[in-house]
Amino acid sequence: xxxxxxxxxxxxxxxxxxxxxxxxxxxxxxxxxxxxxxxxxxxxxxxxxxxxxxxxxxxxxxxxxxxxxxxxxxxxxxxxxxxxxxxxxxxxxxxxxxxxxxxxxxxxxxxxxxxxxxxxxxxxxxxxxxxxxxxxxxxxxxxxxxxxxxxxxxxxxxxxxxxxxxxxxxxxxxxxxxxxxxxxxxxxxxxxxxxxxxxxxxx
Amino acid sequence: xxxxxxxxxxxxxxxxxxxxxxxxxxxxxxxxxxxxxxxxxxxxxxxxxxxxxxxxxxxxxxxxxxxxxxxxxxxxxxxxxxxxxxxxxxxxxxxxxxxxxxxxxxxxxxxxxxxxxxxxxxxxxxxxxxxxxxxxxxxxxxxxxxxxxxxxxxxxxxxxxxxxxxxxxxxxxxxxxxxxxxxxxxxxxxxxxxxxxxxxxxxxxxxxxxxxxxxxxxxxxxxxxxxxxxxxxxxxxxxxxxxxxxxxxxxxxxxxxxxxxxxxxxxxxxxxxxxxxxxxxxxxxxxxxxxxxxxxxxxxxxxxxxxxxxxxxxxxxxxxxxxxxxxxxxxxxxxxxxxxxxxxxxxxxxxxxxxxxxxxxxxxxxxxxxxxxxxxxxxxxxxxxxxxxxxxxxxxxxxxxxxxxxxxxxxxxxxxxxxxxxxxxxxxxxxxxxxxxxxxxxxxxxxxxxxxxxxxxxxxxxxxxxxxxxxxxxxxxxxxxxxxxxxxxxxxxxxxxxxxxxxxxxxxxxxxxxxxxxxxxxxxxxxxxxxxxxxxxxxxxxxxxxxxxxxxxxxxxxxxxxxxxxxxxxxxxxxxxxxxxxxxxxxxxxxxxxxxxxxxxxxxxxxxxxxxxxxxxxxxxxxxxxxxxxxxxxxxxxxxxxxxxxxxxxxxxxxx
Numbered sequence: 001x002x003x004x005x006x007x008x009x010x011x012x013x014x015x016x017x018x019x020x021x022x023x024x025x026x027x028x029x030x031x032x033x034x035x036x037x038x039x040x041x042x043x044x045x046x047x048x049x050x051x052x053x054x055x056x057x058x059x060x061x062x063x064x065x066x067x068x069x070x071x072x073x074x075x076x077x078x079x080x081x082x083x084x085x086x087x088x089x090x091x092x093x094x095x096x097x098x099x100x101x102x103x104x105x106x107x108x109x110x111x112x113x114x115x116x117x118x119x120x121x122x123x124x125x126x127x128x129x130x131x132x133x134x135x136x137x138x139x140x141x142x143x144x145x146x147x148x149x150x151x152x153x154x155x156x157x158x159x160x161x162x163x164x165x166x167x168x169x170x171x172x173x174x175x176x177x178x179x180x181x182x183x184x185x186x187x188x189x190x191x192x193x194x195x196x197x198x199x200x201x202x203x
Numbered sequence: 204x205x206x207x208x209x210x211x212x213x214x215x216x217x218x219x220x221x222x223x224x225x226x227x228x229x230x231x232x233x234x235x236x237x238x239x240x241x242x243x244x245x246x247x248x249x250x251x252x253x254x255x256x257x258x259x260x261x262x263x264x265x266x267x268x269x270x271x272x273x274x275x276x277x278x279x280x281x282x283x284x285x286x287x288x289x290x291x292x293x294x295x296x297x298x299x300x301x302x303x304x305x306x307x308x309x310x311x312x313x314x315x316x317x318x319x320x321x322x323x324x325x326x327x328x329x330x331x332x333x334x335x336x337x338x339x340x341x342x343x344x345x346x347x348x349x350x351x352x353x354x355x356x357x358x359x360x361x362x363x364x365x366x367x368x369x370x371x372x373x374x375x376x377x378x379x380x381x382x383x384x385x386x387x388x389x390x391x392x393x394x395x396x397x398x399x400x401x402x403x404x405x406x407x408x409x410x411x412x413x414x415x416x417x418x419x420x421x422x423x424x425x426x427x428x429x430x431x432x433x434x435x436x437x438x439x440x441x442x443x444x445x446x447x448x449x450x451x452x453x454x455x456x457x458x459x460x461x462x463x464x465x466x467x468x469x470x471x472x473x474x475x476x477x478x479x480x481x482x483x484x485x486x487x488x489x490x491x492x493x494x495x496x497x498x499x500x501x502x503x504x505x506x507x508x509x510x511x512x513x514x515x516x517x518x519x520x521x522x523x524x525x526x527x528x529x530x531x532x533x534x535x536x537x538x539x540x541x542x543x544x545x546x547x548x549x550x551x552x553x554x555x556x557x558x559x560x561x562x563x564x565x566x567x568x569x570x571x572x573x574x575x576x577x578x579x580x581x582x583x584x585x586x587x588x589x590x591x592x593x594x595x596x597x598x599x600x601x602x603x604x605x606x607x608x609x610x611x612x613x614x615x616x617x618x619x620x621x622x623x624x625x626x627x628x629x630x631x632x633x634x635x636x637x638x639x640x641x642x643x644x645x646x647x648x649x650x651x652x653x654x655x656x657x658x659x660x661x662x663x664x665x666x667x668x669x670x671x672x673x674x675x676x677x678x679x680x681x682x683x684x685x686x687x688x689x690x691x692x693x694x695x696x697x698x699x700x701x702x703x704x705x706x707x708x709x710x711x712x713x714x715x716x717x718x719x720x721x722x723x724x725x726x727x728x729x730x731x732x733x734x735x736x737x738x739x740x741x742x743x744x745x746x747x748x749x750x751x752x753x754x755x756x757x758x759x760x761x762x763x764x765x766x767x768x769x770x771x772x773x774x775x776x777x778x779x780x781x782x783x784x785x786x787x788x789x790x791x792x793x794x795x796x797x798x799x800x801x802x803x804x805x806x807x808x809x810x811x812x813x814x815x816x817x818x819x820x821x822x823x824x825x826x827x828x829x830x831x832x833x834x835x836x837x838x839x840x841x842x843x844x845x846x847x848x849x850x851x852x853x854x855x856x857x858x859x
Contacts, residue, residue, distance in 0.1 A: 035786075051784075052784035055784055055785075056784065056785045059757065059758055059783070059785070063832065063833070071302075143833060144832075190693065
């Protein structure tokens with residue numbers, strides 16, 4: 001159980017990586033952008049991969065009537081997400097410590113994992129909603145109003161994961177180190193649960 | 204029968220002609236068997252998307268510009284305006300850059316740019332700046348290799364025909380400007396025929412401040428009235444010396460082509476500048492009134508400022524004994540080049556067939572042993588045999604200029620026999636020669652005038668083009684040739700045209716510069732007094748009959764784009780700040796009827812265009828640089844009312 005508890009502490013501490021590293025990245029490349037434009041998504045705001053990328057993406061987006069990219073104050077997510085992650089990390093570490101002192105069973109590890117997964121799924125859902133909203137709620141006076149072959153207005157939301165062609169741009173959407181640490185941390189806590197269960201069976 | 208015979212003769216004659224024509228056309232590649240057979244094409248072919256190995260900064264001569272090329276492709280990347288107004292960018296037309304062309308004669312919109320030289324540290328190119336000289340109204344300019352813009356121009360007083368310039372010492376301590384014409388110093392009203400012993404040649408040592416490169420005249424050496432043709436710093440062992448070639452030691456003032464060619468030997472003047480520097484630092488020299496302009500461009504305000512100076516420190520050679528010596532050198536030497544070790548000083552007597560090489564060690568020994576052969580105006584003349592290291596019996600005619608590959612070889616151009624000759628330092632034997640097309644002046648090996656040449660290519664800079672390209676009427680661009688010098692024999696790779704006249708060039712490996720090249724100016728560092736950093740600061744302000752328009756640009760509109768309340772008699776200043784912060788997105792600005800050029804405003808930059816409206820009406824302006832898909836929509840209107848109108852100023856964007 002000691003080993004499992006250490007893993008639990010480690011796993012939940014891992015998700016704090018989100019405060020240092022970007023969670024996700026969206027990158028836009030086009031022939032005239034040999035150095036692609038990129039947005040690093042942190043839990044507390046957006047940052048350009050290069051200093052002026054956000055400004056330049058906004059500049060391009062104004063042609064198709066997209067809203068400008070949100071500043072930290074524009075979205076509640078950027079203040080709530082850090083809070084959720086802090087609390088969850090604190091909670092996970094506490095559970096781990098109590099497990100270490102044999103005050104809690106390994107089932108709490110699974111509980112934490114499930115709770116974190118629920119938040120994760122909600123987060124991803126929220127993120128995809130934002131992408132859709134951002135890519136479809138366009139200024140009716142946009143300079144370029146493009147239609148799909150079927151007559152519906154063209155949407156510009158980047159993919160949730162992977163690659164998508166947006167007019168002349170290739171958009172790529174992939175997790176970055178912060179997101180990977182979140183995933184890895186969660187996996188470690190799940191592993192901690194199994195290790196805990198195994199040690200219980202042994203004893 | 205007779206007719207048949209004639210026809211036969213005619214046919215033979217025609218075929219001869221055709222053979223001859225064919226030979227001429229192939230002149231460049233014939234010996235190597237054609238580009239495709241020998242793989243030459245591959246050596247200069249830079250595939251789409253690939254980049255050149257080296258930069259070449261080639262003098263634009265009478266265009267007043269400095270040209271940036273790639274090697275080995277010979278592609279032109281940029282024309283940097285230095286001494287001439289340049290309508291393409293608005294240099295010398297915009298209010299910010301007009302001061303750059305100010306001189307003691309007032310605004311001079313043109314000059315003749317000759318000899319680019321890249322700054323050095325410890326005798327090696329450091330890729331920070333290129334120094335160039337204006338030949339006509341003597342000036343030295345410093346061009347930044349991060350912005351590729353002219354940052355500073357200093358006028359050189361007491362000089363005329365600033366030709367033996369603008370070469371830098373090993374650590375860029377000084378950039379040197381020597382006069383070609385000797386003139387009365389100070390200038391005065393006197394008979395030309397009294398030239399002899401009355402005219403003087405000023406050699407100017409301009410100190411370069413190490414951090415920002417700012418230039419300041421440290422001292423002027425007032426030499427005898429010869430013509431100072433070219434110069435070169437000593438390096439390595441001869442660091443601390445400077446060498447100037449001279450002609451017209453006869454001191455003729457008329458018909459120089461004959462009268463200045465009478466002496467069998469002219470001189471290379473060897474100047475121990477460290478000794479003179481010490482003399483000056485200890486309070487030596489005489490301050491002399493002199494009027495000259497010093498123009499500095501500030502990157503943060505995007506503005507040039509011209510300051511008029513009124514004094515220069517002069518040094519009389521006889522006041523610093525042991526600092527200056529004359530090395531007899533046959534036949535009006537042009538080039539005066541120093542090999543990478545600093546041991547050999549190569550004099551190219553342009554009216555001779557041979558090269559004269561002086562030895563630095565022998566020169567020092569001759570000075571110590573006082574092996575003099577008389578003196579000129581108190582300056583000791585060293586005995587020719589005592590300083591001579593050797594002679595290159597070239598077999599060519601009219602040697603001009605020599606550079607080095609760092610592997611013990613020297614390469615000399617021959618103007619009259621139109622060729623480049625490769626020879627060995629020390630043995631003086633000729634190892635190869637290749638024709639140039641035609642009448643080559645200088646040549647350039649990247650880094651070839653430093654301690655460490657980047658010697659792979661050699662560029663021959665020719666004076667005459669004739670049949671090398673498709674004809675373009677009587678006036679043609681000059682031609683240059685690139686040779687591969689990596690092997691024992693030189694190989695002609697490519698012909699390419701250069702703009703203006705390529706007097707000289709400087710080159711270096713691309714790595715030295717690429718990563719320092721600026722992509723944008725930061726808007727948040729823009730300190731231009733009329734800059735606006737956000738479009739909501741846009742405004743129009745009247746001060747009497749001066750109207751200042753604080754305008755911004757971003758794809759694809761001007762803010763503001765409708766302005767009313769301008770009157771006849773107003774002086775309207777458009778201060779345009781480009782709010783883009785993306786690489787290679789300039790915006791241009793042009794106003795109908797403005798008696799000036801367009802201005803091209805780089806991202807984050809502010810530039811000002813002056814317009815003096817002369818007619819009532821509503822007049823358009825627009826963006827001149829195709830900036831985006833909506834470039835054509837990037838336009839605006841100005842309403843001009845009569846002088847007595849009381850219409851208030853108003854401005855707007857997007858209000859219909």
